[in-house]
Amino acid sequence: MRGNAIVPCKAVHGPVSREVRNRRLATSTKSKSFCSEDRKVWEPARHLCLLLLLLVSVMASACGLYDRDEYKAIVMVGKRSLTAEQLKREMRRLVADQEIVSEDKAQLRRTLVERIVDHLLVLEYGREKGITVSQEEIDSVVREIRQDYEQADFQEILIKRCISLEEWKEGLRDQLLTRKIIESVLQSVPPPTTQEIRAYFDIHSQEFKNPPMVKVRQVVTRTKREAQGLLRRLSEGERMEELALHHSIAPDGKMKGEIGWIRQGEMEEEVEKIIFSLPVGRLSSIVETSYGFHIFQVVSKRAEGVHFLPEVASEIERKLFSQRWEEFFSEWLKKIRDVFPVSINQDLLEKLEWA
Known part of the structure; x- marks a missing residue:
């Protein structure tokens, strides 16, 4: 044990020269x-x-x-x-x-x-x-x-x-x-x-019900001014993937901002309301959280099902x-x-x- x-510990008498x-x-x-x-x-x-x-x-x-x-x-x-x-x-x-x-x-x-x-x-x-x-x-x-x-x-x-x-x-x-x-x-x-x-x-088919899900991409910045600049560039036609890769401070920036599939109920309530209300392809406004300033984009959606x-x-x-x-x-x-x-x-x- x-x-x-x-x-x-060394032995009491230890090594000697x-x-x-x-x-x-x-x-x-x-x-x-x-x-x-x-x-x-x-x-x-x-x-x-x-x-x-x-x-x-x-x-x-x-x-x-x-x-x-x-x-x-x-x-x-x-x-x-x-x-x-x-x-x-x-x-x-x-x-x-x-x-x-x-x-x-x-x-x-x-x-x-x-x-x-x-x-x-x-x-x-x-x-x-x-x-x-x-x-x-x-x-x-x-x-x-x-x-x-x-x-x-x-x-x-x-x-x-x-x-x-x-x-x-x-x-x-x-x-x-x-x-x-x-x-x-x-x-x-x-x-x-x-x-x-x-x-x-x-017997347990209800365990495998699939809640509504969205596939999301994001870019996160430290300041609101940075986020405003990126949102302007996005509205002018630049791609979210490229901006997230080079400017996002979130770990998923290395994956071009892709968070993956999110089930309803997994994220903060305020953020969830925004991303689940967005149509596919639409950009969100700037969302402030404890992590920074976010811009979200919904890539795909899945309806509730089994x-x-x-x-x-x-x-x-x-x-x-x-x-x-x-x-x-x-x-x-x-x-x-x-x-x-x-x-x-x-x-x-x-x-x-x-x-």
């Missing part, structure tokens, strides 16, 4: 045997060191250092176990990553522990089946992810999450392994048939497949609990302070 250190190593080596090999005077000093010191070690061990045992709750196994799944400290880290990570919220702390704790147990069951199954993730697979995914970030941005994300690069890679390995195991389990789930897809469409089955067959297939996976996976988890015993120390769990 991952810790929360920001950077990896070659000069220091050589000096230590020279000192330790100066003589093959102790002279009598050396022995007189060394022997009492050696016994004293052994005595101190023995006392530390006895005191640790007497004070319960090795019996403290945070070092005891609180969750055991097959051959895997989590101490209280490890469980707390996993619960906090789940809440942070998945934004799980509940006012009932006891219920939230039960939900988190169940999810962690399910995860450990998956890993245990993978271990038994010999499913692994190679270093090459991890390095490939790391390269893909890091291509999307500047080095400084990537380091900032790690610091905000209070983890080191190695801890992040270990978490990535865990995710890749979990996905690989689940994919191997779900391979046996058959896809929905054509008859099942058609039956779903017949999709035909061929248009939505792939969507229905994905939906049915997803439902089937979830049902299969839920039943599979119940079955492997009989294969890998699950044990939770409820007394320690009740006392666990993690939030």
Whole structure:
């Protein structure tokens, strides 16, 4: 399990220079045997060191250092176990990553522990089946992810999450392994048939109603004066595509201002009223929003209607497949609990302070 250190720690004694190593080596090999005077000093010191070690061990045992709750196994799944400290880290990570919220702390704790147990069951199954993730697979995914970030941005994300690069890679390995195991389990789930897809469409046809839609192009400027100048040029016959490409500050300017198809209800109410009232090809007046000053042009329109089955067959297939996976996976988890015993120390769990 991952810790929360920001950077990896060096060993207590750390690396030493070659000069220091050589000096230590020279000192330790100066003589093959102790002279009598050396022995007189060394022997009492050696016994004293052994005595101190023995006392530390006895005191640790007497004070319960090795019996403290945070070092005891609180969750055991097959051959895997989590101490209280490890469980707390996993619960906090789940809440942070998945934004799980509940006012009932006891219920939230039960939900988190169940999810962690399910995860450990998956890993245990993978271990038994010999499913692994190679270093090459991890390095490939790391390269893909890091291509999307500047080095400084990537380091900032790690610091905000209070983890080191190695801890992040270990978490990535865990995710890749979990996905690989689940994919191997779900391979046996058959896809929905054509008859099942058609039956779903017949029963749920209202889900596939198509609201009114417009295909829109726009040009956006920082100032109203710029927008007025572009609107004048458009009215004189210049093309919206060219002006958007060279003058629009919106990201869609690179695509000649084309926003694409917009469903009714997706945009700000004032903007929506304007673009849905425009005839195809007509230019809007200048519209001010928090993003700048817009000029819109409707390229095409679609009336409200219902999709035909061929248009939505792939969507229905994905939906049915997803439902089937979830049902299969839920039943599979119940079955492997009989294969890998699950044990939770409820007394320690009740006392666990993690939030």
